[in-house]
Amino acid sequence: MSANTRKLGVLNSKASERRDGEQMDDRKLKILSAVVDEYIVSGEPVGSKAIMAHVKASSATIRNEMAELEKQGYLEQPHTSAGRVPTYKGYRLYVDKLMEQDPLSEEEKNKLDSMLPDDFVTEKDLVESASLALAELTKCATVVANSTPKFSLISKVEVIPTGKRMYVILMITSNGEIKNKVCRLEFDLTHEQLEFFDNFVKQNLNGVPISEISDANMEKLTEAMGAYMMTLSPLVSEVLKMTKELDRSVSLKGQKNLLTCKDLDQTEIISFLDNEKELMAFIDSTFSGLNVMFSPENDGFVIHNSSMITAPFSKDGQMAGSLGLIGPMRIDYAKFIPYLEYFTSRITDLISERDDNEDE
Amino acid sequence: MSANTRKLGVLNSKASERRDGEQMDDRKLKILSAVVDEYIVSGEPVGSKAIMAHVKASSATIRNEMAELEKQGYLEQPHTSAGRVPTYKGYRLYVDKLMEQDPLSEEEKNKLDSMLPDDFVTEKDLVESASLALAELTKCATVVANSTPKFSLISKVEVIPTGKRMYVILMITSNGEIKNKVCRLEFDLTHEQLEFFDNFVKQNLNGVPISEISDANMEKLTEAMGAYMMTLSPLVSEVLKMTKELDRSVSLKGQKNLLTCKDLDQTEIISFLDNEKELMAFIDSTFSGLNVMFSPENDGFVIHNSSMITAPFSKDGQMAGSLGLIGPMRIDYAKFIPYLEYFTSRITDLISERDDNEDE
DNA sequence: TGTTAGCACTCATTCTCTTTGAGTGCTAAA
DNA sequence: TTTAGCACTCAAAGAGAATGAGTGCTAACA
Numbered sequence: 121m122s123a124n125t126r127k128l129g130v131l132n133s134k135a136s137e138r139r140d141g142e143q144m145d146d147r148k149l150k151i152l153s154a155v156v157d158e159y160i161v162s163g164e165p166v167g168s169k170a171i172m173a174h175v176k177a178s179s180a181t182i183r184n185e186m187a188e189l190e191k192q193g194y195l196e197q198p199h200t201s202a203g204r205v206p207t208y209k210g211y212r213l214y215v216d217k218l219m220e221q222d223p224l225s226e227e228e229k230n231k232l233d234s235m236l237p238d239d240f241v242t243e244k245d246l247v248e249s250a251s252l253a254l255a256e257l258t259k260c261a262t263v264v265a266n267s268t269p270k271f272s273l274i275s276k277v278e279v280i281p282t283g284k285r286m287y288v289i290l291m292i293t294s295n296g297e298i299k300n301k302v303c304r305l306e307f308d309l310t311h312e313q314l315e316f317f318d319n320f321v322k323q324n325l326n327g328v329p330i331s332e333i334s335d336a337n338m339e340k341l342t343e344a345m346g347a348y349m350m351t352l353s354p355l356v357s358e359v360l361k362m363t364k365e366l367d368r369s370v371s372l373k374g375q376k377n378l379l380t381c382k383d384l385d386q387t388e389i390i391s392f393l394d395n396e397k398e399l400m401a402f403i404d405s406t407f408s409g410l411n412v413m414f415s416p417e418n419d420g421f422v423i424h425n426s427s428m429i430t431a432p433f434s435k436d437g438q439m440a441g442s443l444g445l446i447g448p449m450r451i452d453y454a455k456f457i458p459y460l461e462y463f464t465s466r467i468t469d470l471i472s473e474r475d476d477n478e479d480e
Numbered sequence: 481m482s483a484n485t486r487k488l489g490v491l492n493s494k495a496s497e498r499r500d501g502e503q504m505d506d507r508k509l510k511i512l513s514a515v516v517d518e519y520i521v522s523g524e525p526v527g528s529k530a531i532m533a534h535v536k537a538s539s540a541t542i543r544n545e546m547a548e549l550e551k552q553g554y555l556e557q558p559h560t561s562a563g564r565v566p567t568y569k570g571y572r573l574y575v576d577k578l579m580e581q582d583p584l585s586e587e588e589k590n591k592l593d594s595m596l597p598d599d600f601v602t603e604k605d606l607v608e609s610a611s612l613a614l615a616e617l618t619k620c621a622t623v624v625a626n627s628t629p630k631f632s633l634i635s636k637v638e639v640i641p642t643g644k645r646m647y648v649i650l651m652i653t654s655n656g657e658i659k660n661k662v663c664r665l666e667f668d669l670t671h672e673q674l675e676f677f678d679n680f681v682k683q684n685l686n687g688v689p690i691s692e693i694s695d696a697n698m699e700k701l702t703e704a705m706g707a708y709m710m711t712l713s714p715l716v717s718e719v720l721k722m723t724k725e726l727d728r729s730v731s732l733k734g735q736k737n738l739l740t741c742k743d744l745d746q747t748e749i750i751s752f753l754d755n756e757k758e759l760m761a762f763i764d765s766t767f768s769g770l771n772v773m774f775s776p777e778n779d780g781f782v783i784h785n786s787s788m789i790t791a792p793f794s795k796d797g798q799m800a801g802s803l804g805l806i807g808p809m810r811i812d813y814a815k816f817i818p819y820l821e822y823f824t825s826r827i828t829d830l831i832s833e834r835d836d837n838e839d840e
Numbered sequence: 841t842g843t844t845a846g847c848a849c850t851c852a853t854t855c856t857c858t859t860t861g862a863g864t865g866c867t868a869a870a
Numbered sequence: 871t872t873t874a875g876c877a878c879t880c881a882a883a884g885a886g887a888a889t890g891a892g893t894g895c896t897a898a899c900a
Contacts, residue, residue, distance in 0.1 A: 178844050201850045241664045282652045292642045302601045561879045
């Protein structure tokens with residue numbers, strides 16, 4: 121299912137018999153490809169005449185072939201006397217086997233580079249910039265999922281009193297993310313209690329992978345605090361909450377683009393945007409190379425007629441997250457996939473490079 | 481212009497001559513009021529027959545009066561053979577003088593109370609909850625503007641090293657807001673430099689009103705750092721940035737409601753949501769009691785056919801912020817204004833009360 | 841056997857024309 | 871001053887009719 125075999129192009133796919141015995145000769149594939157290409161630019165059902173510009177055959181022949189492609193489920197007709205529109209099965213074949221990606225010119229690369237910040241403070245800044253840039257370029261929504269929480273460590277937890285039984289807990293992770301939470305206790309903490317917590321954290325939380333912070337583990341830790349347990353356990357449970365929030369972070373950009381996209385159903389978009397957190401589940405499952413998925417193939421991804429393309433980026437050889445593009449199915453895959461891949465490869469370079477330069 | 485004279489109702493406004501010599505007798509006002517009431521529930525132009533249910537007169541008489549109200553600019557006709565729709569001038573008169581607010585029943589008050597959190601950690605939490613609740617109740621968008629930054633003080637600034645020339649600056653204000661910012665320097669800071677900055681902040685920033693943090697003042701401060709200026713000035717400028725960000729904080733809820741509201745232009749809504757920050761300017765100007773404004777009256781508030789209602793809340797007798805409602809002009813003012821006012825008064829009570837209990 | 845020209849057919853879209861009905865303004869009488 | 875009555879207006883809804891892009895099928899052709 122994954123698209124490892126991209127950049128194949130029509131020519132290579134001389135294969136004439138498919139597993140289910142379907143006839144799929146070269147011309148038919150060319151026709152399918154042409155239908156998708158045309159439909160992507162026009163948005164209108166594509167007729168046999170339009171295909172004649174791409175394939176050397178008469179319109180009648182093309183019609184015959186198209187009728188067969190329809191029977192096989194790659195194309196469909198909105199109504200009897202209309203042209204053909206690709207089905208998601210058609211898109212799938214197109215994306216996996218037929219499409220030829222537009223390689224990026226140096227000019228384009230420069231343009232994309234210029235949309236990334238010259239200097240970024242946190243990894244998050246960089247990735248969000250890329251997300252925003254991609255949204256702007258493609259007029260789609262983009263999404264970033266950080267998988268870093270899984271692999272990153274707690275590098276610091278501090279408790280800072282801020283008057284009247286109020287405490288700010290600050291947490292910093294090894295990948296530079298920072299979270300704070302205000303916490304209100306029943307009593308003021310003594311200097312001694314604070315110091316104990318400080319040491320406790322240093323010994324038991326600093327350097328611990330976020331993935332290891334679980335309800336069970338934290339309960340054990342709390343118990344280990346002995347006499348301090350009663351007073352300090354609320355702080356520990358806040359820390360637990362914070363790690364959970366880190367884990368679930370997805371960020372969406374360019375929502376506006378979806379709302380103005382006339383291929384998609386407005387109400388679906390609105391309810392999708394309302395609980396964007398649901399996205400996480402899918403993106404999680406796509407952490408393994410470029411992935412194109414279509415709404416009909418995936419129960420949870422509910423926007424009709426939409427597709428989602430995701431590509432992972434990594435840090436020092438380890439998966440660090442995933443950048444995605446959400447738009448209508450009728451999207452310029454040949455152009456946008458290279459954009460997406462360029463960005464993720466740049467991100468991979470930049471966040472890995474940083475450490476090489478700066479670790480001592 | 482402000483609606484200090486609410487809860488007046490038709491009966492009180494026996495006034496028959498208005499400043500510009502317009503005839504405005506009781507019946508005409510009743511008719512206007514009836515048109516608005518009907519239009520608010522139906523959304524359709526209101527005809528003379530429908531008014532007969534509210535005003536004891538024949539449809540012909542009502543038509544005559546309506547024709548005059550139209551001449552005076554309070555009503556308008558979408559087309560010749562349609563009923564009448566209030567103009568914004570009509571709404572203005574209705575809201576300021578004619579409308580009778582629905583007083584809240586105990587039941588309703590309980591319902592509203594139950595939508596606020598029993599216990600809240602920061603003021604922000606409370607206000608945001610109210611904003612969300614109001615959005616849900618009214619199916620409009622709601623907005624919160626904090627004016628606290630203006631009156632609140634810096635209560636703490638901390639710099640926390642987080643490895644490799646990276647520092648987190650944490651700022652806490654007297655009203656419990658917390659901000660952090662990651663800052664990357666050219667060099668690592670020595671322990672001594674950090675300590676100097678710590679003391680410097682304690683002496684020069686703690687307890688300073690946010691309003692006094694200006695470019696000029698900060699520059700002076702930076703200069704006063706003497707030998708440390710070079711290395712530490714980036715930190716100071718980050719602090720400056722943070723205060724600016726605090727100042728500009730508006731938060732919008734229920735955007736979805738605007739998008740599904742068919743009285744409003746979708747593209748306008750989308751571009752409005754895109755630069756929501758512009759809102760700040762208006763809300764600032766409304767910090768003086770309940771305020772209803774209509775888009776045509778206000779250049780910057782650009783959504784056609786929309787209105788915005790704002791009400792301030794305060795803390796210990798001092799203006800603390802403002803809660804607002806943005807929706808179509810055709811909105812149930814009589815019902816929603818009491819909601820809004822109830823929430824702001826509860827907020828005022830709760831955030832003031834807290835301090836009474838807890839200050840020692 | 842595969843390809844193509846030709847033709848009848850389909851059907852969404854667009855247009856015009858008509859009907860409907862809610863609502864008006866005006867006038868003349870009460 | 872109010873009202874009943876009537877002629878008038880006009881958006882909205884509906885019914886055909888015309889248009890044209892596109893089809894499937896068939897029969898001739900290479």
